[in-house]
Amino acid sequence: MLRLPEFTLTRPESLDAALALLKEHGDAALPIAGGTDLVPNMKHGLFEPKMVVSLADVPELHGVEETADGGLRIGAMTTLASLAVHESVQRYPVLAQAASLIAGPQLREVGTLGGNVMLDTRCQWYNQTYFWRKALGYCLKKDGTECHVVKGGKKCVAAASNDTAPALMSLGAVLELAGPEGAREVTIDEFYVADGIVNRDVRQGELLVAVRIPAPAAGHRSAYGKLRTRGSIDFPLLGVACSFDLDAAGVIANADLVVTALQARPTRARKAIALLEGADTSGEGFEAVIAAVAAAARKQCHPLPNIPGDHEYRREMVPVYVTRTLRAALDEGGPVHHI
Amino acid sequence: MKPDPARYVHGTDAPWDEFQVVGKPHRKVDGLAKATGEAVYADDIQLPGMLHAKTLRSPHPHARIRSVDTARAEALEGVHAVITGADLPTKYGVIPWTPDENALATDLVRFIGDEVAAVAAVDEDTANRALELIDVDYELLHAYLEPEESLERHDPAIHPDNKKGNISKHVELSFGEVDEALERAEAGELTLIEDDYTFHGTTHAPIEPHCAVARYSPDGLLTLWSSTQITHYVHRTLSAVLGLDPAKIRVVQPCLGGAFGGKSDPFSLEFCVALLAMRTGRPVKMLWTREEVFYAHRGRHPMKMHYKTAADAEGRVHAVDAKILIDGGSYSSFGLVTTYYSGQLLTGPYDFPAYRFDSTRVFTNKPPCGPKRGHGSVQPRFAFEVQLDEVAEAVGVDPIEIRRKNFQGEETETVNGQRITSNGFLECLARVEEASGWRERRGKLERGRGLGVAGSMYISGTNYPVYPNDMPQAGIQLKVDRSGVVTIFTGGNDIGQGSNSMVAYLVAEELGMDVAHVRVVAADTDLCPVDLGAYSSRVTFMVGNAAIDAARKLRAQIVEAVAEAWEVEPARVRLVGGRAIDLSDSERSIPTREAFQIAEVRFDTLGSTGSYNTPTLGGDYRGGTIGASPAYSFTAHVVEAVVDEETGRITVENCWIAHDCGRAINPMLVAGQMEGSAYMGIAEALMEEQEVNRFGLHRGPSLLDYTIPTSFDTPELHALIVESVDPEGPYGAKEAGEGPLHPSIPAISNAVYDAVGVRLRHLPFTPGRVLKELRAARESRAGESP
Numbered sequence A: 001m002l003r004l005p006e007f008t009l010t011r012p013e014s015l016d017a018a019l020a021l022l023k024e025h026g027d028a029a030l031p032i033a034g035g036t037d038l039v040p041n042m043k044h045g046l047f048e049p050k051m052v053v054s055l056a057d058v059p060e061l062h063g064v065e066e067t068a069d070g071g072l073r074i075g076a077m078t079t080l081a082s083l084a085v086h087e088s089v090q091r092y093p094v095l096a097q098a099a100s101l102i103a104g105p106q107l108r109e110v111g112t113l114g115g116n117v118m119l120d121t122r123c124q125w126y127n128q129t130y131f132w133r134k135a136l137g138y139c140l141k142k143d144g145t146e147c148h149v150v151k152g153g154k155k156c157v158a159a160a161s162n163d164t165a166p167a168l169m170s171l172g173a174v175l176e177l178a179g180p181e182g183a184r185e186v187t188i189d190e191f192y193v194a195d196g197i198v199n200r201d202v203r204q205g206e207l208l209v210a211v212r213i214p215a216p217a218a219g220h221r222s223a224y225g226k227l228r229t230r231g232s233i234d235f236p237l238l239g240v241a242c243s244f245d246l247d248a249a250g251v252i253a254n255a256d257l258v259v260t261a262l263q264a265r266p267t268r269a270r271k272a273i274a275l276l277e278g279a280d281t282s283g284e285g286f287e288a289v290i291a292a293v294a295a296a297a298r299k300q301c302h303p304l305p306n307i308p309g310d311h312e313y314r315r316e317m318v319p320v321y322v323t324r325t326l327r328a329a330l331d332e333g334g335p336v337h338h339i
Numbered sequence B: 001m002k003p004d005p006a007r008y009v010h011g012t013d014a015p016w017d018e019f020q021v022v023g024k025p026h027r028k029v030d031g032l033a034k035a036t037g038e039a040v041y042a043d044d045i046q047l048p049g050m051l052h053a054k055t056l057r058s059p060h061p062h063a064r065i066r067s068v069d070t071a072r073a074e075a076l077e078g079v080h081a082v083i084t085g086a087d088l089p090t091k092y093g094v095i096p097w098t099p100d101e102n103a104l105a106t107d108l109v110r111f112i113g114d115e116v117a118a119v120a121a122v123d124e125d126t127a128n129r130a131l132e133l134i135d136v137d138y139e140l141l142h143a144y145l146e147p148e149e150s151l152e153r154h155d156p157a158i159h160p161d162n163k164k165g166n167i168s169k170h171v172e173l174s175f176g177e178v179d180e181a182l183e184r185a186e187a188g189e190l191t192l193i194e195d196d197y198t199f200h201g202t203t204h205a206p207i208e209p210h211c212a213v214a215r216y217s218p219d220g221l222l223t224l225w226s227s228t229q230i231t232h233y234v235h236r237t238l239s240a241v242l243g244l245d246p247a248k249i250r251v252v253q254p255c256l257g258g259a260f261g262g263k264s265d266p267f268s269l270e271f272c273v274a275l276l277a278m279r280t281g282r283p284v285k286m287l288w289t290r291e292e293v294f295y296a297h298r299g300r301h302p303m304k305m306h307y308k309t310a311a312d313a314e315g316r317v318h319a320v321d322a323k324i325l326i327d328g329g330s331y332s333s334f335g336l337v338t339t340y341y342s343g344q345l346l347t348g349p350y351d352f353p354a355y356r357f358d359s360t361r362v363f364t365n366k367p368p369c370g371p372k373r374g375h376g377s378v379q380p381r382f383a384f385e386v387q388l389d390e391v392a393e394a395v396g397v398d399p400i401e402i403r404r405k406n407f408q409g410e411e412t413e414t415v416n417g418q419r420i421t422s423n424g425f426l427e428c429l430a431r432v433e434e435a436s437g438w439r440e441r442r443g444k445l446e447r448g449r450g451l452g453v454a455g456s457m458y459i460s461g462t463n464y465p466v467y468p469n470d471m472p473q474a475g476i477q478l479k480v481d482r483s484g485v486v487t488i489f490t491g492g493n494d495i496g497q498g499s500n501s502m503v504a505y506l507v508a509e510e511l512g513m514d515v516a517h518v519r520v521v522a523a524d525t526d527l528c529p530v531d532l533g534a535y536s537s538r539v540t541f542m543v544g545n546a547a548i549d550a551a552r553k554l555r556a557q558i559v560e561a562v563a564e565a566w567e568v569e570p571a572r573v574r575l576v577g578g579r580a581i582d583l584s585d586s587e588r589s590i591p592t593r594e595a596f597q598i599a600e601v602r603f604d605t606l607g608s609t610g611s612y613n614t615p616t617l618g619g620d621y622r623g624g625t626i627g628a629s630p631a632y633s634f635t636a637h638v639v640e641a642v643v644d645e646e647t648g649r650i651t652v653e654n655c656w657i658a659h660d661c662g663r664a665i666n667p668m669l670v671a672g673q674m675e676g677s678a679y680m681g682i683a684e685a686l687m688e689e690q691e692v693n694r695f696g697l698h699r700g701p702s703l704l705d706y707t708i709p710t711s712f713d714t715p716e717l718h719a720l721i722v723e724s725v726d727p728e729g730p731y732g733a734k735e736a737g738e739g740p741l742h743p744s745i746p747a748i749s750n751a752v753y754d755a756v757g758v759r760l761r762h763l764p765f766t767p768g769r770v771l772k773e774l775r776a777a778r779e780s781r782a783g784e785s786p
């Protein structure tokens, strides 16, 4: 078995205590939620914290509640399994569906929403053992100087691979963070940045406390589509979150379409969204709109050979998954997935 | 001189009118222990004072070692010993004609992951730290990553001692008038189908990683516990490499968590823990990581195959001509046999009047290939069964019908001189035809859904014993206890396939006992008679026959003693249901235990031995015995597949597996083997790929990146057991563990053709590849129509 590096585990019992520990140990400390991402990454020598701060017993990070304005506030420590089936979450099909397709059943029982939002980016040249990376000569993201995906590239383009990220982006979620300088809020859109080394605007010693989602409109429709090798357990090769509001006449408003597992940051398919906005789903012309939306998304989305597998194929799947996910949202179906 | 082979044939009938145990679904003898976690695997072994060892591996695909300096590692606190290639200079190889491996590299490293040095330390972390302190100076050499390049050049050579450059083995054999048939095809008298087919590399991915523990006792006795599937060869090879008297070595295989061929070679860790235990005087354990298992590999050889089949207007095959390039990776392993098997095992279940193959195995700087379930024959079977469907289409014959038409028959000989005894292939075809609704459905399903068929045959062991000798290939010893327990001592390796259970059923059957009163001690070279190990699907056939041999001798003694005690004719005494009964007097019956005691009084301490050896088999030409088996199994599959034409994804919804296993000693285990085989084949076709990238690095040596299907991803598998009852098998049994893998792969390709009209000739059938094929087909259709 691969060995974990040596570390001390602490289990603070309040948010303040957790923040104090992180502040005290600085770079040497990392928070751990379910550990389903951090533990394999530590075994691969990608992170070597001397102090691991468990968030399991921090009460402020637990719980799901409806907010006064009809929205939802989800504690960072909410497990993916409970998120997928939580009654209030069903009002946001895209999120419930995305959560239900993350990893496999056992991992969803321990993996958390917070850990998912904070997930490290992934790359075939990076998510490997220490021996392997050393034989390679490492890469820009960790210990090395070269990128093996983009020749001569100066920027890491490892793929955002967290399924809840595009779902939350399409729902306009806000993140509640707490750090040594106090609490702050940031929209999830601003939070993700196009840098594969760390694709999150997170500050030293900061914790994600909760994720807030605004109230859904009466005609809210959404769905998630996910391409992966095994329908049972794998990371996304492509993730498509689609959300919009449908009025009584069947006209689309507030459309959003976010595609992930392409590059470091989930991609908002702007041209495609513009085509969707105001489209009449009841009219005959809607088929043509879907085709145009799919084509526009394809044009904008460029999967790179960062994660394993055939990136040309991933690109080909963009219009297919956009089309299917859009239809699923409209039909109040989904998720789009092969099991 | 081999003794008379008839000695090893025991007939196919139940010992007492009706089978008591055989043919019924019994629990495995170790089933509960495994399910409850009680079973002891190699890594469960903890010995007092035990050290932990780790291996330093090459980070280069091809390099010369200029020097290795272990001083800094040795100086690290907690390190007990460091060894390098210089400590284990003797070369070995599982095939004695091709010894080209060292436990640790002596001069060259030949792939990323090749073993260079080993450390024993107080714990794994210390050993790992010590590895970082070993300084190796490498001179980098050109790395061969494509087999074609290895054909073309050999400077620098991967094995400089090899006289054939980078060619590991070349076999060319021709039977019958191949050229004549091809000329007739050229002249238009026969239909000729000619195409290229590719089989990619795949590996075994057993759930248990390799593990070995060694202890060297003060009296100079070396004990090795290892997760091996061939204890006997490990024993022999340890003796040769360590220069130890084999009488001073004991090799034990503990409970094993899957092997599939991947634990057949002697492996570096076995020699390393042995030597480290000798050096340190402490027990030493080495457990490989999952990554290391991928480097050890010995999995399916990638093959590039070119096939020609000439057939007449009825679809009767006249000749088959094959040219195969085999990518062997960095070492020989079983490669000599693989190269033969790639041609020799194709000559059934169909009659080939003429057949030729030309197979070349080359070395490349990649993890070494070896035997994986269906060794050497899964790849050519894929190519041929797809080609046979193309022939069927060309001549307008139904794919099942063409397979019937070419059936070779029972009790016959193949064109390459292999003796065929029982052959239930026609029944296999009939069963899958019926179960899948073939006649009503094939060619008539909605677009995107299709049915495909394929057939195959496989060996039940071979008469080629790896190292030539005339001693029995399998041996059994029975020990009888006054408590009523019989203990079986078998050299057979139970690797999860259930061979320990199988011998228990056979002995219980012969002695009319409850299986619960039969114990099995297996795969311990100190305690058990030699068996050649779990490979080539030999165990049920050979060890089974040896078990019947031993039990029958014992039965004769017990019956005789009881008859004497009862003063009746021996024919009146029957052992059944845990008792000895008098057939003519229903009042008279005693428990088996008493019968044993009576026999012990009469004959002294009871016990018996049994053995098995193959009859003389095989064609009279060089290599003619390789692949010559005392009995062949036969299989037919029908696969129902659905193709999503937008995504290229193939979903196998159903796989009907009809397999002729001779006689199903335990139908539940046979069905398990059939399902497991088909599962593995389908996985290889759709998901798995052992590949190195442009740097020579394994693309993803983990179970996340090397995707094997979980239970969610597994189709409905329907096992249909066919029992042809072989004249020489134990009660008529043949193999069931490897044959049923073969047809699943071509059957998927053939089903895809039925579904969407494209022929998949190149594995793996990834969605991307399927899409490309679909697009090419669309474009060629568009090009055709004006």
Ligand SMILES: Cc1cc2nc3c(=O)[nH]c(=O)nc-3n(C[C@H](O)[C@H](O)[C@H](O)COP(=O)(O)OP(=O)(O)OC[C@H]3O[C@@H](n4cnc5c(N)ncnc54)[C@H](O)[C@@H]3O)c2cc1C
Pocket: A030, A031, A032, A033, A034, A035, A036, A037, A038, A039, A040, A055, A061, A076, A077, A080, A101, A102, A103, A104, A107, A110, A111, A112, A113, A114, A115, A116, A117, A118, A119, A120, A161, A162, A163, A164, A206, A207, A208, A209, A233, A234, A235, A236, B704
């Ligand atoms: C086989 C396998 C398959 C997987 N498949 C998928 C998949 O399909 N889709 C997918 O999205 N993910 C997948 N994952 C990754 C992972 O399981 C999930 O992303 C999960 O949600 C991570 O949550 P966790 O609680 O386990 O995070 P952890 O591993 O505990 O933490 C992940 C990271 O987030 C940080 N962190 C955690 N909580 C907080 C917090 N409250 N504040 C600040 N930082 C925090 C940690 O320091 C760490 O850096 C897979 C993992 C495995 C092993």
Ligand code: SF4
Pocket: A122, A123, A124, A125, A126, A139, A140, A141, A142, A146, A147, A148, A149, A150, A155, A156, A157, A158, A196, A306
């Ligand atoms: S994209 Fe991949 S190879 Fe390039 S720097 Fe990032 S992790 Fe490394």
